[in-house]
Amino acid sequence: MPISIGTFNLNNLFSRYNFQAEIAALPPHEAGGIELTFSQGDVQARTFMGRLVKAKKPGDTAQIAQRIRTMDVDVLAVQEVEHIEILRSFNRDHLGGLYPHVALIEGNDPRMIDVGVLSRLPLGPIVSHQCATHPDAPELRVFGRDLLGVRILDARGDKLLTLYNTHLKSHFVPAGEDPVEGAARANARRRRQAETIARILSAEERRGSRFVLVGDMNDPPDSPDLAPMLLVDGDPLHNALAGAVETRAPKPETPGQGPGPANAQWTHRFNPPGAAPPVYELFDHIWLSRALVPSLRSAHIDRRTKHGGDGSDHDPAWVVLDL
Numbered sequence: 462m463p464i465s466i467g468t469f470n471l472n473n474l475f476s477r478y479n480f481q482a483e484i485a486a487l488p489p490h491e492a493g494g495i496e497l498t499f500s501q502g503d504v505q506a507r508t509f510m511g512r513l514v515k516a517k518k519p520g521d522t523a524q525i526a527q528r529i530r531t532m533d534v535d536v537l538a539v540q541e542v543e544h545i546e547i548l549r550s551f552n553r554d555h556l557g558g559l560y561p562h563v564a565l566i567e568g569n570d571p572r573m574i575d576v577g578v579l580s581r582l583p584l585g586p587i588v589s590h591q592c593a594t595h596p597d598a599p600e601l602r603v604f605g606r607d608l609l610g611v612r613i614l615d616a617r618g619d620k621l622l623t624l625y626n627t628h629l630k631s632h633f634v635p636a637g638e639d640p641v642e643g644a645a646r647a648n649a650r651r652r653r654q655a656e657t658i659a660r661i662l663s664a665e666e667r668r669g670s671r672f673v674l675v676g677d678m679n680d681p682p683d684s685p686d687l688a689p690m691l692l693v694d695g696d697p698l699h700n701a702l703a704g705a706v707e708t709r710a711p712k713p714e715t716p717g718q719g720p721g722p723a724n725a726q727w728t729h730r731f732n733p734p735g736a737a738p739p740v741y742e743l744f745d746h747i748w749l750s751r752a753l754v755p756s757l758r759s760a761h762i763d764r765r766t767k768h769g770g771d772g773s774d775h776d777p778a779w780v781v782l783d784l
Contacts (some may be wrong), residue, residue: 463758464582464613464621465534467779468675468745470628471525472772473574474539475516476547524772526555528763531708534779536613537579538626538675540606548577566591568607576626576676578611585612585620590661595653603657605630605650610665621784622753625662627676629654629687648686651679655690663694666750671784674698674748677775681742691748698748701780702726705760712768714739728762728776739768745778756782 529537537560542548545565552560556579565577566589578584590608594601606628613621630650634643658674666672680687682700691698707725714721719738722730727741749757758781765771 462615462621462784463781464536464784465532465779465781466536466538466624466673466675466747467532467534467777468538468540468626468677468747469525469529469532469777470540470677470745470773470775471517471542472521472770472774473517473541474522474525474547474551475543476550521772522551522555526551528771528773528777529556530559532761532763532777532779535581536624537777537779538576538624539579540576540626540628540677541574542577543573544575545577548579552579564609564611566607566609569602569604570606574606574628576606576609576628578609578624578626580611580613582621583614583616583618585614585618587611590657593657593661595657597653603650603653608658608661622671622673623666625658625672625674625676627654627658627674627678629676629678629680631679652686652689655687658690659693666693668694668696669752670750671752672750673701673753675746677744678746679744681744682746693750696751698750699754699757701747701749701757702743702760702762702778705762705778707762707764709764709766711764712766714768725762728778729774730765730768730770732768745775747778747780749780749782753782756784758783 542565544567545563548565549563552558552563560579560581562580562584563577564584564587565575566587568575568591588610590610591602591604593603595603608625608627611624613624615621630647632644632647634640634647678687703726705726711722722741726743728745729742731740733740760780762776762778765776
């Protein structure tokens, strides 16, 4: 039985809107987890770090929908989605109901970006690990978003595999913070997340079980901060995208901007300030348990047509397994 599994960071699939209203009295400034600001009858949706969080532009939404339709995978793990209702409406209005099964559990991120799953195949138990902690900081939840576990079933209701979807700490350092110290804190957080993933998977998955770990890891596969994540109950995970092929060649770099990517295994392009050339890295991963490695038939990355991305700053990736 062939089954295709993908991952795609949708880049802030929000449903936020600015609106105006006449109000007789000011409601609480924390309304259902959304910060509100008031000025002479105008009500503005939630802000984050001083900036208004806006809905995704219609053109960008249409582009990511087109890319998903082109991929046409059976199961798609997504990141940076505001809540399950926007994911359901996106599936209905932009994908034509391509995926009858939708899963998302609210996580911990202050921007309210979550991880979710779209699936043609039936889903079994859906498990959130958003409350997981790490021994180095037991008072804090280690995942800024979540590690979402979803059991994928066949048409008879039998288990095919378990999919784990996550979105690890980014390299972003807020303005005003020391860049070196901020980077060190972000790397340490990502390493704690990787260690926690290995601990959870080692507890939940027996040797010989079939599972896939996917998501936006915000680091390349060979990052030392991700190394703890890649050994589950003594078994190494397999990088299913190590030999991934592109759907098209990347757009050439502007003359003087560097040679471009060294290989096809990248999903994120960072253009640093100044004269430094762009950096191409594989941030979006698909890892297979040992039991699934013989089932791997192909791996793919849908290449963007613009340097900034087509509706997202990440390119989606997927694999085809024969179960």
